[in-house]
Amino acid sequence: MQTCWIVYNGSLTHDKFIDQALLLQEAAEKQGIQATLVKNYELLMNVQQNLPTRPDFVVFLDKDILLARYLKNQGIPVFNDPNVIEICDNKAQQYIALAQSQVPMPLTIIAPKVYRDFSIEHTGYYEQVLENIKLPMIIKEAHGSFGMRVYLIETRKQFFEKVAELSGVEYVFQQFIETSRGRDIRVNVVGGQVVACMHRHSDTDFRANITNGGTASPITLTERQKEVAIQAAAALGAEFAGVDLLFGENEEPLVCEVNGVAHIRNIYNVTGINVGDFMIKYILSKVGAVTI
Ligand SMILES: Nc1ncnc2c1ncn2[C@@H]1O[C@H](COP(=O)(O)OP(=O)(O)OP(=O)(O)O)[C@@H](O)[C@H]1O
Ligand SMILES: [Mg+2]
Structure with a gap:
C-alpha cells in the first residue's frame, strides 16, 4: 500500500488547520493511500542524517519552507514544491512573478527594504508612490493570511502612519479595485x-x-x-x-x-x-x- 504524510503546522492550534489535514487524509484514504497526519515539529530535521522512515510522497499543508526543502532533499516528492510554497x-x-508572466492584476509597487529606525519620509519616495497609485489604495504585507495584514488606506494621514508602522516589514502598495x-x-x-x-x-x-x-x-x-x-x-x-x-x-x-x-x-x-x-x-x- 502506498503511504503519504500530510504535514501541517502543529503550532497553529485553530481547528481549521487540523480540519484541512483531515480532509486531505480522507481523500487519500478513499484512493487507497495510507495517510498519516504529521505535525511539522514531529520530524527532526537533522541535516546530516536520513529520516528513519519515509512515505511515498508528502502533501505539505504548512509554510515551514525549511522542512519542505529538507523532505525534498531526502528524496521524497513534496506537493506543492517547496519553491512554490516559498x-x-x-x-x-x-507579484513580481505574476507581472513577469503578464498576468492581469492591480497596479502594484513593492516597498523598498528600509531598516528600522531610518525614515525615507523626506526623500520624495512616498510622494512618487502616491502619484502612481492614487488614494484610496491597499497596503499589503508580504506575509499574511485571512486578510489580517491587508489595509485600506483612504487618507494621506493613514498612509504615512501605516508606512511608519511597517518600517522594517516587507509589504506592497497596491491599487484599490473599488x-x-x-x-x-x-x-x-x-x-x-x-x-x-x-x-x-x-x-x-x-x-x-x-x-x-x-x-x-x-x-x-x-x-x-x-x-x-x-x-x-x-x-x-x-x-x-x-x-x-x-x-x-x-x-x-x-x-x-x-x-x-x-x-x-x-x-x-x-x-x-x-x-x-x-x-x-x-x-x-x-x-x-x-x-x-
Ligand atoms: N487590490 C485590492 N483591491 C480590492 N480589494 C482587495 C485588494 N487586495 C485585496 N483585497 C481584498 O482583501 C482580501 C484579502 O487580500 P489578500 O487575498 O491579498 O490577502 P489574504 O487574504 O490575507 O491572504 P490569504 O488569502 O492567503 O488568507 C481579498 O480577498 C479582497 O477581498
Ligand atoms: Mg486571500
Missing part, C-alpha cells in the same frame, strides 16, 4: 485545471475573506476568469493553487493573490467538492499509483 508565501515575490469592494472569487486550480470555485462577499468589510465575516456562495466562472486563474497558477509553477480573483472594470478578472497552501473546507461546504480528491489524484498521476 514564492506564494511572499506576496511581493509572487469595483471589487467586499467581493472576490476563490478558484482552486489543480494540475492546470479549475476544480472548484466560490464567490465571497462581505457587506461590512472591503475584504471578502470568510474569516473576516464574508459569506460564500457558488458561482459559475466565465471562460476569461478560468483562463486568468490557470495563468496565475502556471506563472508561479503551482500544481495546487487557491487563486483569488477581483472584479475589475466591466467585471474583467484581476489576480488578487495566489495561495500555495489553500484552505479547502469552505469551498467544500459551498460546493460539496473536496479539492483534496483532485490533489491526491493529481499526485498519483505524477508519482505513479501502485497497483497490487
